Amino acid sequence: MSLDGQLPPKMRLLRAAAELLANSAGAAVSTRQITQLAGVTAPTLYHHFGDKEGLFDAVVAAGFEEYVAGERDFAPSGHPLEDIRRMWDNHVLFGLKQPELYLVMFGNIRPESRPAIVADAEALMEEMLTKAAAAGQLNVQPREAARSILAANVGVTLMLIAEPAAERNLELSTMTRDAMIFAVSTEQAAGTSPENSGRSSVVVAAIALNAALQASHSDQLSSSELKLFLEWLHRISTSASS
Amino acid sequence: MSLDGQLPPKMRLLRAAAELLANSAGAAVSTRQITQLAGVTAPTLYHHFGDKEGLFDAVVAAGFEEYVAGERDFAPSGHPLEDIRRMWDNHVLFGLKQPELYLVMFGNIRPESRPAIVADAEALMEEMLTKAAAAGQLNVQPREAARSILAANVGVTLMLIAEPAAERNLELSTMTRDAMIFAVSTEQAAGTSPENSGRSSVVVAAIALNAALQASHSDQLSSSELKLFLEWLHRISTSASS
DNA sequence: CTATCACCTATAGCATTGCTATATGAACTG
DNA sequence: CAGTTCATATAGCAATGCTATAGGTGATAG
Numbered sequence: 121m122s123l124d125g126q127l128p129p130k131m132r133l134l135r136a137a138a139e140l141l142a143n144s145a146g147a148a149v150s151t152r153q154i155t156q157l158a159g160v161t162a163p164t165l166y167h168h169f170g171d172k173e174g175l176f177d178a179v180v181a182a183g184f185e186e187y188v189a190g191e192r193d194f195a196p197s198g199h200p201l202e203d204i205r206r207m208w209d210n211h212v213l214f215g216l217k218q219p220e221l222y223l224v225m226f227g228n229i230r231p232e233s234r235p236a237i238v239a240d241a242e243a244l245m246e247e248m249l250t251k252a253a254a255a256g257q258l259n260v261q262p263r264e265a266a267r268s269i270l271a272a273n274v275g276v277t278l279m280l281i282a283e284p285a286a287e288r289n290l291e292l293s294t295m296t297r298d299a300m301i302f303a304v305s306t307e308q309a310a311g312t313s314p315e316n317s318g319r320s321s322v323v324v325a326a327i328a329l330n331a332a333l334q335a336s337h338s339d340q341l342s343s344s345e346l347k348l349f350l351e352w353l354h355r356i357s358t359s360a361s362s
Numbered sequence: 363m364s365l366d367g368q369l370p371p372k373m374r375l376l377r378a379a380a381e382l383l384a385n386s387a388g389a390a391v392s393t394r395q396i397t398q399l400a401g402v403t404a405p406t407l408y409h410h411f412g413d414k415e416g417l418f419d420a421v422v423a424a425g426f427e428e429y430v431a432g433e434r435d436f437a438p439s440g441h442p443l444e445d446i447r448r449m450w451d452n453h454v455l456f457g458l459k460q461p462e463l464y465l466v467m468f469g470n471i472r473p474e475s476r477p478a479i480v481a482d483a484e485a486l487m488e489e490m491l492t493k494a495a496a497a498g499q500l501n502v503q504p505r506e507a508a509r510s511i512l513a514a515n516v517g518v519t520l521m522l523i524a525e526p527a528a529e530r531n532l533e534l535s536t537m538t539r540d541a542m543i544f545a546v547s548t549e550q551a552a553g554t555s556p557e558n559s560g561r562s563s564v565v566v567a568a569i570a571l572n573a574a575l576q577a578s579h580s581d582q583l584s585s586s587e588l589k590l591f592l593e594w595l596h597r598i599s600t601s602a603s604s
Numbered sequence: 605c606t607a608t609c610a611c612c613t614a615t616a617g618c619a620t621t622g623c624t625a626t627a628t629g630a631a632c633t634g
Numbered sequence: 635c636a637g638t639t640c641a642t643a644t645a646g647c648a649a650t651g652c653t654a655t656a657g658g659t660g661a662t663a664g
Contacts, residue, residue, distance in 0.1 A: 146472040151622060161643055172622065219473040227471050230388040231461040234524040260537070267521070268538045275517020279509070282476040295502070296510045299545030300538070349594050352587065393651060403614050414651065621650060
C-alpha cells in the first residue's frame with residue numbers, strides 16, 4: 121500500500137500526492153492521506169514543501185512540464201495556424217486525460233491572483249502565434265490573440281470536464297477552436313501569395329506593409345515621419361537578398 | 363455586527379453567507395463565521411440547509427436569479443445576434459461585479475458533475491440563439507452554438523477575474539465575443555466588408571512586420587532607428603481599425 | 605386550560621483538518 | 635571527537651464541518 125521504495129521522502133510525497141489527486145474523484149485530499157501513503161509523517165511534508173499548497177504547486181509544476189512537453193512535441197508543420205490547432209487539441213486532451221490535475225492547474229481560479237501556470241501557457245501560445253503573425257496570417261496582436269484563444273480553450277476544456285464522460289462531445293472543442301482561429305487569422309482574405317516561401321519573413325512583411333501603406337492613406341504618422349518610415353522600410357525590404 | 367433584524371434565521375443565514383462570500387477575498391468561509399454573523403448557532407444552519415454546500419447552493423440560487431433577471435432585462439432588440447452580444451457582456455459584467463459568487467457558480471467545476479447552473483445558463487443562451495436561427499442568421503444548431511459560446515464566455519470571465527483588477531482589459535471579452543458570434547452566424551456569407559472584417563491590410567501587414575522584426579535581428583537599422591521605427595509600427599498596428 | 609405534538613433552536617462535543625513546537629537521529633566538518 | 639546542519643518523528647494545538655441530545659415555542663385537540 122505504501123509507496124516506500126528507496127526513493128527519498130520528497131519524491132515519495134510528490135508521487136503520493138499526484139496519485140491521490142488523480143484518483144480523488146473530486147473529493148478533497150488531506151495531508152494525512154498523503155503522508156500515510158508516502159510512509160512519512162507530517163513534519164516531513166512541511167519541511168520540504170512548507171505548505172499543503174506548496175506540495176500541490178510542486179505536483180502542478182510536474183504536470184505542467186508534461187503539458188508543455190506535449191505542446192512542444194509537434195515539429196512545426198510550417199503552417200503556424202495548423203500548429204495552433206494541434207496545440208488547442210493537445211490542451212483539451214490533456215485536460216480530459218488528467219482532469220483532477222488540470223483542475224488544480226487551471227480551475228483553481230481566485231480573484232486578483234492569477235496562477236503562474238496561466239501566464240506560462242499564455243506565453244507558449246503567444247510564441248506560436250508570433251510565428252503566424254510573422255507569416256502575415258494574423259489579424260491582431262499575438263498577445264491579444266493568445267489571451268483570447270487560451271481563454272476559450274480553458275473554457276471549453278472546463279466545460280467538457282464537467283460533463284459526464286459518456287456525453288462528452290469533442291465537436292464542441294473543434295468548433296470553438298476553429299471559430300477562434302478563424303477570427304484572429306487572415307485566412308478569410310485572399311490566400312497568401314505562393315512566392316512568399318523563400319524569403320525571410322521580415323522582408324515579406326515589409327513588402328506587404330510597404331504596398332499597403334502606398335495604397336491606403338494612413339493618418340497615424342505625419343508626412344515627414346511617413347517619409348522616413350518608408351525609407352527605412354525600403355532599406356529593410358531590399359536588404360536580405362532573395 | 364450581527365444581522366439580527368426580525369428576519370427569520372433562515373434568511374439571516376442566507377444574507378450572512380452571501381455577504382461573507384462576497385467579501386471573503388478568496389479566503390474560505392467557515393460555518394462558524396456565518397452562524398456568528400447571522401446570530402445563530404450551528405444546528406440551525408444544518409436544520410435548514412442540511413449542509414454547508416446546501417447553504418451555498420441556496421445562495422447561488424439567489425445569485426442565479428439575479429443573473430437571469432439581468433439577462434432577461436433587455437427587451438429583444440429585433441436583432442437576435444445583437445441581443446447575444448449584450449447577453450455576453452452582461453455575463454462578464456456579472457462575473458466581474460460579484461467574482462466570489464460567480465466563482466461559486468461557474469468556477470466550482472468537478473469532473474462528471476455539472477452544476478445545474480451551467481445547464482440553466484446554457485438553456486438561456488440557446489433560447490436566444492433559437493431566435494437567431496429562426497431569422498436565418500445561424501450557421502449551426504442553436505444548442506451547439508450555445509454550448510460553444512457559453513464555454514468561451516465562461517473562459518473569458520474566469521480569465522478576467524483572475525487578473526488584477528487594474529489590468530483587466532475588456533477588449534479580451536469583446537474580441538472573443540465577436541469571434542464566437544461571427545463564427546456561428548451567417549454574417550460572413552453576406553460579406554460584411556471587402557477588407558479583412560474591417561481591418562485594413564495596412565494594419566495586418568504592420569502586425570506581421572512587427573512580429574517578424576521582434577523575432578529576427580535585422581542589422582539594417584541602427585538601434586536608435588529601430589526603436590523609433592518600432593514605435594511607429596506599434597502606432598500603426600494598434601490604430602483604430604477601419 | 606391543559607396536553608400533545610411538530611417544529612425550531614441551543615449546549616456541548618466528536619472526528620478530521622492543516623499545521624507546528626520540540627526533540628531525536630544521522631551525516632558530514634573541523 | 636565535538637559541533638553543526640539537515641531530515642525525520644512524537645505529540646499536540648486551534649479551527650473546521652457536523653451531530654447527538656435536549657430544551658423551548660407555538661398551534662391545535664380535548
